[in-house]
Amino acid sequence: MPAPTLRTQVGIIGAGPAGLLLGQVLARAGIESVVIEAQSRAYVESRVRAGLMEHDACQQMRDAGVGERMDREGLVHHGIVLRFGGTSHRIPLTDLAGGRHVTVYGQQEVVKDLIAARLADGLPLFFDAQAHAIGAIDTARPTVGFHHDGADHVLECDIIAGADGFHGISRDAMPADMMRVFERVYPFAWLGILAEAPPVSHELVYASHDRGFALASMRSPKITRLYLQCAPDENLADWPDTRIWDELDTRLAGKLTRGPILQRGITPLRSFVAEPMRAGRLFLLGDAAHIVPPTGAKGLNLAFADVHVLSAALVAFFRTGTTSGLDSYSETALRRVWKAERFSWWMTTLLHRFDAYSPFERRMQQAELDYLTTSRAGMTTIAENYVGLPLL
Numbered sequence: 001m002p003a004p005t006l007r008t009q010v011g012i013i014g015a016g017p018a019g020l021l022l023g024q025v026l027a028r029a030g031i032e033s034v035v036i037e038a039q040s041r042a043y044v045e046s047r048v049r050a051g052l053m054e055h056d057a058c059q060q061m062r063d064a065g066v067g068e069r070m071d072r073e074g075l076v077h078h079g080i081v082l083r084f085g086g087t088s089h090r091i092p093l094t095d096l097a098g099g100r101h102v103t104v105y106g107q108q109e110v111v112k113d114l115i116a117a118r119l120a121d122g123l124p125l126f127f128d129a130q131a132h133a134i135g136a137i138d139t140a141r142p143t144v145g146f147h148h149d150g151a152d153h154v155l156e157c158d159i160i161a162g163a164d165g166f167h168g169i170s171r172d173a174m175p176a177d178m179m180r181v182f183e184r185v186y187p188f189a190w191l192g193i194l195a196e197a198p199p200v201s202h203e204l205v206y207a208s209h210d211r212g213f214a215l216a217s218m219r220s221p222k223i224t225r226l227y228l229q230c231a232p233d234e235n236l237a238d239w240p241d242t243r244i245w246d247e248l249d250t251r252l253a254g255k256l257t258r259g260p261i262l263q264r265g266i267t268p269l270r271s272f273v274a275e276p277m278r279a280g281r282l283f284l285l286g287d288a289a290h291i292v293p294p295t296g297a298k299g300l301n302l303a304f305a306d307v308h309v310l311s312a313a314l315v316a317f318f319r320t321g322t323t324s325g326l327d328s329y330s331e332t333a334l335r336r337v338w339k340a341e342r343f344s345w346w347m348t349t350l351l352h353r354f355d356a357y358s359p360f361e362r363r364m365q366q367a368e369l370d371y372l373t374t375s376r377a378g379m380t381t382i383a384e385n386y387v388g389l390p391l392l
Ligand code: FAS
Pocket: 013, 014, 015, 016, 017, 018, 019, 036, 037, 038, 039, 044, 048, 049, 050, 051, 052, 107, 129, 130, 131, 132, 163, 164, 165, 166, 167, 168, 169, 265, 266, 267, 285, 286, 287, 288, 294, 297, 298, 299, 300, 301, 303
């Protein structure tokens, strides 16, 4: 790799929730970083993805000094509804999860708030900058090669944070003989729409229907966010607006208020974990290390949980030279990752239609839903996982 042209303490690849929150927390601790992002600012701020923040993720935003708009505009929710067999069952999250709640606040808003804070502080954040090489991770001077503004650059750092998502380069920079990958690809996808119409309910509705799963969420009192289970190779062109709305009406058993569809997309569902999350001076966080099916609303929140562990380890390292937090990062982060993977897999298996299921297995799904929603213990396990298990 050519001679370094830039130098910092922590090189962060990716300006998604993981990379941006890490940079913000480190900056407040006086630790320098450079964020390298392949896409434009407009692109990353417009990507419609996660919508729901766990109790502790919201506190992380406040602790990082970027929670003000979230607290003003976010929608605090104290319950969710599971709908099956023609009946709706409310899970009183806050009553069952020690007073904790969740907040509906779109990922693109989180990203906007973090980018605005970083730029307001004049901290280095390169957009349209594609990282293409990671080197020397077994030395004290690892490097990131990236292309920006028509030129190749080399960033030399003390630590590299691989926050470049599932399709980034960081996971591939880990020594192949060290890695173990665990994966489950589900036999369905989600067709999601964002529409200018009031939400179907003031709380989220997760529906298990014979025709398939559906989810009614929201972004504001005037913007609804809706999903329906579809085939993994579904073609959006086969889903004109009327068909989407009619299918949602059927599965959610409501006459949804319809409106202009502002965004639509198909998201494949997978569970994925790459172990370990650290090799030398390279640390993976967020989707670069793990993916969950969105049924449990854990993707963004897991990225934040990784930041909680890694940022504490980095602050201790740069302030005192201790490496204990860095050495235990992967094991500590993975303990919570796997619990969120379990919950996301469990909610997905519970609520979706599996064509390969026998009539007996479909009855087991229905009996489990019936038990969970008529048992305090059953509802409590949903509640404590949904609002978020304690950060480690
Ligand atoms: P991200 O993918 O958000 O960010 C990684 C960043 O790295 C991107 O901006 C990318 O451009 C950049 N990058 C990649 N390669 C690079 C390179 N070589 N050089 C420089 N930069 C590079 N989660 C939920 O909880 N609920 C949902 O409803 C939900 N819906 C989703 C829908 C879709 C279509 C997708 C893809 C994900 C969804 N998720 C959802 C999960 C999502 O929210 C992730 O968990 C979250 O974005 C994770 O954040 P990061 O780890 O920061 O990764």
